[in-house]
Amino acid sequence: MSGQERLIYLPLGGAGEVGMNAYVYGWGAPGKERLILVDLGVTFPDMDSTPGIDLIFPDMSWLVQNAHRLEAIFITHGHEDHIGGLAHFWNELRAPVYCRRFTGHLAARKMEERGIDPGQIDVMEPFPEAVEAGPFTVAFLPVSHSIPESSALVIDTPAGRLVHTGDFKLDGAPVVGEPFNAELWHDIASSGVQALICDSTNIHAETPGRSEATLGSNIRELVATSSGMFVATTFASNVARVKTLAEAGRDAGRSVCLMGRAMLRMVQAAVETGVLTDFPPVISHEEAEDVPREHLMLIVTGSQGERRAATAQLSRGKYLGLELKADDTFLFSSKTIPGNERSVLRIVNAFSEMGVNVVDDSSSLYHVSGHANRPDLEAVHQLMKPKMVIPMHGEHRMLRRHAEAAEAAGIPAAVASNGTIIDLTGDRPAVAGHVETGRVYLDGTQKVGALDGVVRGRIRMALNGHVMLNVIFDEEDEPLGEPWAEIMGLAETGASRSSLVELIEAETAQYLARTDEKVLQDDDKLDAALRRVVRQVAVEEIGKKPEVTIVVSRLA
Known part of the structure; x- marks a missing residue:
């Protein structure tokens, strides 16, 4: 093992939130590591913060830019927050996809829906069957959860063995699916675990989970x-x-x-x-x-x-x-x-x-959680005896509490939010850098960035309403007829009890009649001036400052 090479963990989603899971592991020289991706999920919008949005993905830009270094994608189970983004990004990542049979069935259907060959999905049997992905050897370790055939991942690397738990609970009788097998987990840990990357969702629940x-x-x-x-x-x-x-x-x-x-x-x-x-x-x-x-x-x-x-x-x-x-x-x-x-x-x-x-x-008579509670997580720490613990899958408060629990047991731990690169190579986890992360929205059929302004503009219209003002000029840049306005999401009458549309049309007509030719001939100045007039009328009449669109048409 060269001293220049390192083992890294990089969450792109799912660390600092519940949902939208996407975790990268890498081995190699800094900036040249060979990579694998574990899970590629979604989270769901709400009308308050993301009106009209269909799905929310982790921002995969960094991984897309480094797709030539990506060896494989592994999906731990079939919940949407772990599998929902796979088909939406596969064409950009183009790496082999590995999962268990039930998860593969769901993944194949999602691929087909987006016109992608479902043959890209490779179904694997559980541990000890394993697949080589560059410097990694990866096996699926059955766990109990609230969906069939959930799996942890056993990831063997040149720097030691990693165990990525995925979502899990300790359930010896899950009704459907595979029970938690403590003996098998013990055998996997017997050769040493460099790092346990562990579900943190129920760390605040102080009683053992129920079957x-x-x-x-x-x-x-x-x-x-x-x-x-x-x-x-x-x-x-x-x-x-x-x-x-x-x-x-x-x-x-x-x-x-x-x-x-x-x-x-x-x-x-x-x-x-x-x-x-x-x-x-x-x-x-x-x-x-x-x-x-x-x-x-x-x-x-x-x-x-x-x-x-x-x-x-x-x-x-x-x-x-x-x-x-x-x-x-x-x-x-x-x-x-x-x-x-x-x-x-x-x-x-x-x-x-x-x-x-x-x-x-x-x-609590008719539902039990699919995630391990704090006593169960502590039992897994004791069972696996990892060199270090990296909390994942949870809000920041959950990650922090989980790290504190590990440290209290004498196990080094680190809280890694989305975009934080953690070096797992040594005896303690160490922050080794950051990459830009965020959210990407599926708006209809198109992906748009959270900072692209699409949702922000939609929210502004929802909060403030909208006015469209149309003005036509003849060949000599003189107004041709009166301006006409259309409103959406605004009261039709205001303080004066007059029609808001008629007041806007009258005030903008007066403005056009008294302004000078330089403004009338300059679309930018005219646009800014008419916006001010429209908003002033709206504020005086209904106490709102609406979004305004000015449409200037010239016959010249």
């Missing part, structure tokens, strides 16, 4: 003792929970109907890849219309209040011929992700007005 298997009896009892129609929502990717819910419906003598494309797609993928077996029979929504309410159970998408998902649709009335009524029961078998509270509460209140009995996760 998915603990929910079955509670859910069965709730379904069996509920009157009317029973409806439950959970994350569509939590196939184990969907199975538990469906079994509870079957055991209560209810016909089970899955509603929502994501729910149907995930269950189908789990069945086709063999990770889901013995799933109870289901009926179509057309068949569900003929089933008595007390004998019907719906399992639906939209646990986070997504406006177009089945849950929100049901809260607004009928959905695919079915509707909720008084004394029906609606179960949120999920945790509300921070930021989604208002959307979920809007739905809960709509159901309440219908007389529906809403049950949420506040009792």
Whole structure:
């Protein structure tokens, strides 16, 4: 091993936030390292800060510029915050993609949707099977999580072994998927672990996490003792929970109907890849219309209040011929992700007005997290005995608390936010530089930078409204007729009780009549002057300073 070479870790997304995961590892001389990428996910927009945006990606500019150094991409599991950006950036990165079978099924479908050959996806079996990617040898280590076939990565490098946990929990009975195998993890750690790069999401939870298997009896009892129609929502990717819910419906003598494309797609993928077996029979929504309410159970998408998902649709009335009524029961078998509270509460209140009995996760009887709590993380530290711990996947407060827990156990740790290069080569992690990072928005079909002004302009129009003023000049640069205005998102009348449009047109006409020829002949000066007039009228009349577009047409 040359003294000039180093082992680096570089998060481009997912460090300092929950979502949008993208982690780079590199080995080689500084600036010339051979690279691998672990995960390429998305996060989701909201109407307050990103109106009209479809998806949010990590800014991959640095990696795209260095794509000639990229050996491979590894996807730990199929959640959107780990896989959702893959197909959107693959044409720019063009590296082999490796993942487990279930994840590969989801990834292939995403590639096909964007016209990319799904043959770019290489499916791997779990450890000890491994693949060489430049100076790295990488294997998939099964872990428990809230989606099937989640995996940690065992990354062997010239500087030692890395273990990247991905999202995980300690669950010996996950219902669907592979249980946490402490003996296997111990064997992997026996040769020494240079660094443990570890999930930090639940570091603030002070009690050990609970198994998915603990929910079955509670859910069965709730379904069996509920009157009317029973409806439950959970994350569509939590196939184990969907199975538990469906079994509870079957055991209560209810016909089970899955509603929502994501729910149907995930269950189908789990069945086709063999990770889901013995799933109870289901009926179509057309068949569900003929089933008595007390004998019907719906399992639906939209646990986070997504406006177009089945849950929100049901809260607004009928959905695919079915509707909720008084004394029906609606179960949120999920945790509300921070930021989604208002959307979920809007739905809960709509159901309440219908007389529906809403049950949420506040009792902890019907939902368990897919992430390891602090005692579980500390147990993994002890099990792996790494030379150092790098917290990842979490807000900054989570990363910091995780680093403090590791240091308290005598393990060196470092908090690395997005864009921070950490040198993992020595006995302690060391900051070795920074790269520019940020966010990229998918706006319709186009990617736009967070600083490009697209969203900022959209927010300004939403906050201030918009006025378009049209002016025509003849061949001699004289106004031809009166200016005419159009408004959007503004009150039609103001303090004087007169039409805002008419006042804007009158004031701008007077301005054109009294201004000198030099201004009338200079489009830039005319634009600036008319904007001032329009805004002055708007401020005086309605107390708003709108966005203004001036359209000057000349016949010359």
